[in-house]
Amino acid sequence: MSSVEDVVLAEAACVILSKQQAPRMYWVKQSLETRARYSGSELFKDLNQMTLTLFHVNQAAESGRRNFSKKVDKDVMYGTAGFREKAEALDYIIYRMGLLAVLRAKYKNAAIGLMITASHNPEPDNGVKLIDPHGEMLEVKWEKIASALANASDDKLEEVLDDIVKSESINMSREGCVFIGQDTRPSSPSLARAAVAGIKVLSGLPTDFGVVTTPMLHFFVTCRNTQGAYGEATEKGYFTKLSTAFNKLCASVKLSGNYKPHVFFDGANGVGAVKMKALAGYLSENLSVDIYNKGSGKLNYMCGADYVKVQQRAPSGVPAPPGERCVSVDGDADRLVYYYVDEGSVFHMLDGDRIATLIAGYLMELVHASGLAINLGLVQTAYANGSSTHYIANVLKVPVACAKTGVKFLHEKALEFDIGVYFEANGHGTVIASEKTTRLIKDTISKTEIPAEQRSAAEGLADVFGVINQTVGDALSDLLLVEVVLRTKGWSIQDWLGTYVDLPNRQLKVTVKDRRVIQTTDAERICENPEGLQKKIDELVAKYERGRAFVRPSGTEDIVRVYAEADSQENTDRLAALVAQAVYQMAGGVGEAPTLP
Numbered sequence: 001m002s003s004v005e006d007v008v009l010a011e012a013a014c015v016i017l018s019k020q021q022a023p024r025m026y027w028v029k030q031s032l033e034t035r036a037r038y039s040g041s042e043l044f045k046d047l048n049q050m051t052l053t054l055f056h057v058n059q060a061a062e063s064g065r066r067n068f069s070k071k072v073d074k075d076v077m078y079g080t081a082g083f084r085e086k087a088e089a090l091d092y093i094i095y096r097m098g099l100l101a102v103l104r105a106k107y108k109n110a111a112i113g114l115m116i117t118a119s120h121n122p123e124p125d126n127g128v129k130l131i132d133p134h135g136e137m138l139e140v141k142w143e144k145i146a147s148a149l150a151n152a153s154d155d156k157l158e159e160v161l162d163d164i165v166k167s168e169s170i171n172m173s174r175e176g177c178v179f180i181g182q183d184t185r186p187s188s189p190s191l192a193r194a195a196v197a198g199i200k201v202l203s204g205l206p207t208d209f210g211v212v213t214t215p216m217l218h219f220f221v222t223c224r225n226t227q228g229a230y231g232e233a234t235e236k237g238y239f240t241k242l243s244t245a246f247n248k249l250c251a252s253v254k255l256s257g258n259y260k261p262h263v264f265f266d267g268a269n270g271v272g273a274v275k276m277k278a279l280a281g282y283l284s285e286n287l288s289v290d291i292y293n294k295g296s297g298k299l300n301y302m303c304g305a306d307y308v309k310v311q312q313r314a315p316s317g318v319p320a321p322p323g324e325r326c327v328s329v330d331g332d333a334d335r336l337v338y339y340y341v342d343e344g345s346v347f348h349m350l351d352g353d354r355i356a357t358l359i360a361g362y363l364m365e366l367v368h369a370s371g372l373a374i375n376l377g378l379v380q381t382a383y384a385n386g387s388s389t390h391y392i393a394n395v396l397k398v399p400v401a402c403a404k405t406g407v408k409f410l411h412e413k414a415l416e417f418d419i420g421v422y423f424e425a426n427g428h429g430t431v432i433a434s435e436k437t438t439r440l441i442k443d444t445i446s447k448t449e450i451p452a453e454q455r456s457a458a459e460g461l462a463d464v465f466g467v468i469n470q471t472v473g474d475a476l477s478d479l480l481l482v483e484v485v486l487r488t489k490g491w492s493i494q495d496w497l498g499t500y501v502d503l504p505n506r507q508l509k510v511t512v513k514d515r516r517v518i519q520t521t522d523a524e525r526i527c528e529n530p531e532g533l534q535k536k537i538d539e540l541v542a543k544y545e546r547g548r549a550f551v552r553p554s555g556t557e558d559i560v561r562v563y564a565e566a567d568s569q570e571n572t573d574r575l576a577a578l579v580a581q582a583v584y585q586m587a588g589g590v591g592e593a594p595t596l597p
């Protein structure tokens with residue numbers, strides 16, 4: 001037994017003795033005595049584990065009570081985007097997520113990511129989410145564990161931590177490596193310190209990457225856990241991987257048609273602007289980027305991808321001439337939307353559905369040209385515009401699947417295809433390839449007996465997977481891929497918009513007493529509870545040409561969302577308002593009732 005472990009055991013005994021927890025005191029004493037007798041045996045290892053756990057868990061709870069006491073009584077929930085709250089109510093949650101990240105890292109025996117951000121939400125908010133070993137979102141079972149840990153009272157903290165260690169059989173002597181990232185919010189640095197405190201008290205190993213985009217942190221985690229096979233876990237490694245593939249793809253296509261290698265970039269006054277500036281330095285003359293909303297204004301205020309998508313208008317602060325291709329990213333740069341304003345000052349948006357169709361169409365062409373038997377599919381949510389679904393299925397002839405809102409559900413569904421493209425209408429999405437497909441593409445490139453054209457298409461596919469961040473939707477990486485496709489096709493943004501016509505659509509929010517009364521099925525397209533609500537929605541929808549509507553409880557806000565589309569904006573707005581009224585009446589609406597337009 002090493003002297004370090006001796007000290008740990010001795011300290012554990014002191015801490016627990018001093019708290020006069022009689023049963024535990026007895027237990028630790030016994031374990032120390034037994035150690036002497038069984039030193040070196042399996043039984044000793046178990047006892048040592050238990051004592052280590054007791055010590056750490058006790059220290060974590062003590063330090064939590066002392067420095068990060070629980071401030072709010074209200075229960076919080078680890079939702080589709082982790083925890084999101086007002087920043088001042090978050091330090092204890094983030095401290096506890098630091099603890100949980102270490103437990104998860106020890107459980108998985110791999111590095112785990114901890115990102116501090118509230119994405120597109122207002123500047124005074126903040127949040128935290130954990131990233132699993134392959135860059136995925138935290139496993140659903142652990143979301144519940146995260147909520148239980150965040151909601152435990154200070155005096156129950158030790159018990160809850162102990163339960164997690166025992167129920168998940170966590171080996172506490174493993175390394176607990178946690179990668180931390182933060183967005184540019186003023187509250188982020190102190191919250192990152194809370195995370196580090198939580199990580200250290202459980203003897204975890206924090207690596208703080210400072211200000212990074214959420215997708216960069218996903219990338220770093222994946223690089224680390226693949227021992228560098230996915231790339232190098234540094235900013236330089238990230239920029240180099242993306243830009244090398246992008247520059248190669250650009251070099252293979254001459255500038256033609258209406259494509260101009262230039263975009264106006266709205267950075268939402270956040271991290272996207274900072275990292276785009278760095279990335280632009282790697283792109284040589286293949287793309288020039290004019291960056292606006294670089295951080296002098298308020299984060300996400302009247303700018304950014306969410307503002308542009310929801311308000312359906314151009315952000316302030318971007319002086320783009322009419323007809324010019326513009327993009328907006330959100331506060332942590334995992335969402336991307338394109339837009340332009342025409343000569344008549346009319347705003348045109350090209351959202352996640354458009355990006356998905358553009359990319360899926362391009363990939364389908366490469367797959368056909370490569371002659372490979374690859375099953376390509378596209379995953380959307382119920383929020384996808386009906387016209388986009390029709391275009392993908394009937395014009396591009398790419399199979400479409402529908403998943404529940406929330407990236408992890410889309411990602412999961414996309415895994416069912418050899419190559420899965422997934423995008424939420426709000427601009428969050430990416431492309432993933434199965435291991436088998438990645439291998440097949442690689443093998444094809446190296447087989448000289450395969451015709452050169454097919455090999456070159458396979459090389460194109462390989463380069464697409466160099467540009468795209470497969471770990472998660474990534475605004476910067478998606479931007480590069482969209483630019484490659486437009487360049488290849490020789491398209492202006494107007495040409496791209498011309499592929500199909502969006503149906504008018506409207507999103508509304510309804511506040512109800514308890515949004516959990518709304519229960520849905522069939523990828524959230526059907527409402528099962530409250531009884532009778534779906535029947536009412538069906539009746540309303542039937543009255544409108546090309547009508548479609550659904551309702552679901554938000555995972556990130558305390559509201560119910562209503563979505564509607566129909567043949568005209570006027571009809572759409574009316575249908576949305578009627579459905580909102582039905583929700584208000586049948587699902588316990590509070591505050592002012594929704595009014596008709």
Ligand SMILES: CC(=O)N[C@H]1[C@@H](OP(=O)(O)O)O[C@H](CO)[C@@H](O)[C@@H]1O
Nearest residue numbers: 080081406407424426554555556557
């Ligand atoms: C309609 C909509 O845009 N919903 C968003 C929003 O979720 P809600 O559960 O709808 O609040 O935030 C999620 C996290 O960013 C994102 O995945 C999702 O698409």
Ligand SMILES: [Mg+2]
Nearest residue numbers: 119330332334
């Ligand atoms: Mg985001």
